[in-house]
Amino acid sequence: MTLDSFSDRHHGRAVFATMTSDDRAAIGTVRDDLRAAGYDEAGVRALLGMPVLDLHPAAFHHLDKHVLGADPLAAAIRLFLLDRAVDEQAGRALLSEPSLDVLLSLGVLDEADGGFRSQVHITCVNDLLLATDTGRYSDWWTGADDLSDRVMYIGYDSAGLANVAPRSRAKRTLDLCSGSGIQSLVASGYSDEVVGVDINPRAIRFARFNAALNGIENTTFVLGDLHEPVSDREFDRIVSNPPFVPEVPEGAHLLYRDGGPDGERLLAQIVSGARQVLAPGGLMSITTDLFNLEDLPRRIGEWLGAKDGFDVLVLAERQFRVWAYADTHASHAPTTRERTEYAARMVDALGDAGISTVHTGYIVVRRQPGGGPRPGTVQTVSIAGPVTRPTGSHVVDHFRFLDRDLDGHTDGILRPNPAVHLVSSAPPGGPETHQLVAPQDDYVADMDISDLTRKLWQATASSDVHWGVIRGSALESVARELVRQGALTLGDLPPAGGSRDD
Ligand SMILES: C[S@@+](CC[C@H](N)C(=O)[O-])C[C@H]1O[C@@H](n2cnc3c(N)ncnc32)[C@H](O)[C@@H]1O
Structure with a gap:
């Protein structure tokens, strides 16, 4: 299968013309222009009052007419997220001449009603700018027959x-x-x-x-x-x-x-x-x-x-x-x-x-x-989600723990995840209850915990608790569960003659 065999297929939608090395260089100016306008995940979120991944067509009209002003960031959002055309003045305030030239020649932008319209969405997420097809919202209902090869939105x-x-x-x-x-x-x-x-x-x-x-x-x-x-x-x-x-x-x-x-x-x-x-x-x-x-x-x-x-x-x-x-x-x-x-x-x-x-x-x-x-092993963990911040260190910790655990001889110190907090409450007349919560960690789901678990948790926060001591004790299953959920990790032993507080 080659790309060229598809290159002149036309859907009446964005079909990128083949890029030359000059185009690639010019595309860099598009990035610079969008960044200069503040078009990034945090900037869009602050202006729209919602995460970019939550944007929904039902909101487009309101955002266009009642939230966005006339600045370049608003023009970028209209063009690349809200499927709106912008007039020539707004387009030129956002994009420099080389950027407009390359986007028009590649078929990303069209000239429309004296202004510009984008054939693609450009979503800013994970510090990247990502062009995808528009029409995230299941427009296969329209009965169009050319939807099978759409390029997926960022979900x-x-x-x-x-x-x-x-x-x-x-x-x-x-x-x-x-x-x-x-x-x-x-x-x-x-x-x-x-x-x-x-x-x-x-x-x-x-x-x-x-x-x-x-x-x-x-x-x-x-x-x-x-x-x-x-x-x-x-x-x-x-x-x-x-x-x-x-x-x-x-x-x-x-x-x-x-x-x-x-x-x-x-x-x-x-x-x-x-x-x-x-x-x-x-x-x-x-x-x-x-x-x-x-x-x-x-x-x-x-x-x-x-x-x-x-x-x-x-x-x-x-x-x-x-x-x-x-x-x-x-x-x-x-x-x-x-x-x-x-x-x-x-x-x-x-x-x-x-x-x-x-x-x-x-x-x-x-x-x-x-x-x-x-x-082999297969373990299932319930996580908090949606995962909008990096959590890969939990995955690495999982396999690291597994290797040390199965090895059977490797000791380590149980360390509390600093993003996890203990919340205790005592309703009038009722028993005290405890929860571990981690609002800043998308991996760790909230956990109702027993008094025994609370004691172990507090011990790990205030002293070096050795896995080698916990293993085989009455606390082993409690500790394993906290490790499995990402609330505790198995850290290295402190160097001989010192402790982690030294
Ligand atoms: C769910 S989208 C994922 C897109 C992107 N990786 C992301 O994370 O947003 C799935 C992708 O799989 C591609 N795909 C479908 N069947 C495939 C296959 N047999 N081999 C390679 N890619 C395939 C589709 O074209 C589509 O781009």
Whole structure:
């Protein structure tokens, strides 16, 4: 498959013309112009009063008419988030001549009614600017027949995976199902080299544009089917946000969304592929909806072809009732009748696939480092979510604890997560209750804890509590649970002759 064979395909939508090296340089001026206008995640949030990922068409008119002024930041938001045209003066106040030239020549901007209109959304998230197709909101209801290869908007799953995947230094990272390139471009910050693979040629064009827009050069995007273009290589990190929504028979099909009848067609292949392309000690982080969570460890074992040699961490986020899950996929239907009918068909499709529970979430697969494979593990943790801030250190801590624990001889100090706070309250006449809460940590879910757990927690906060002492004691299961939930970590022993307070 080559890109050129698709290059003159035209949908009446953004079709990036092939970029020259001059274009790439000029795209840098677009980034500079947008940054100078304050167009970043914090700036947009402050002006709109909501996170950029929460933007919804129902809000567009209000924001356009009653919130945004006439400054360049407002023009950027109108153009690249609210699907509005801006007049020539506003466009030129935002974008310099070279920026306008390159965006017009690539087909990103059109001249419209004496001003400019964008063919794409540009979302600012994770310190990146990311162009995607517009029409996040299920416009397949319009009956248009050219929607299958849309390039996916930046969703909470996209931003969440970028934050769950550990950011410790890596040599080679593979991004399967790269779409806009968000995962690759975040990974470029901690990897020497990144390869993104997508089966949609339009996605490859968007991703290459986005690499240029963010001035990122250590990342290549390759057209292909999952591992096929890289099957002879090994990677120490893999990140993947595959299509995972169960298909509704006779529904409209979207390449970025459809995961086969049970939602797991691509997920199963990606997990299986770990044996081939994940290097020993490597980590593969995936975001997906988790169907029938209790049975998932068994299926993961099947996909891996026996778990030996792999450890798996399943992070379960929000749970949906099946009908509510179907409704989220139907919620933008033009009429209530169509919404109800589509949701009912999806409920039936989920029933036919044997799906009775749905959580949003993540799966992290670690190939055991060096040595002979030992029996694998699969553990499931409920996390707070949505994950909008980096939490990869918890994933690293999980595998570190596992290795030390299974080794059986390695001691360490149980350290409290500094983002976790103890909240105790005593209602009049009632017993005192305790909770651990971590409002600044998107991984750690609030926990109601017993008095015994509280005592252990307070001990770890005020002294060096050795795991070697806790292990085998009455407190072992309590400590394990706090470690599992990310409230405690297993730190190194202090150097001989000193303590951590020295
Ligand atoms: C859910 S989107 C993820 C986009 C992006 N990585 C993100 O995190 O926002 C899934 C992507 O998978 C791509 N895709 C679907 N089937 C594929 C396959 N067999 N091989 C590679 N990519 C595929 C789609 O084109 C789409 O870009």
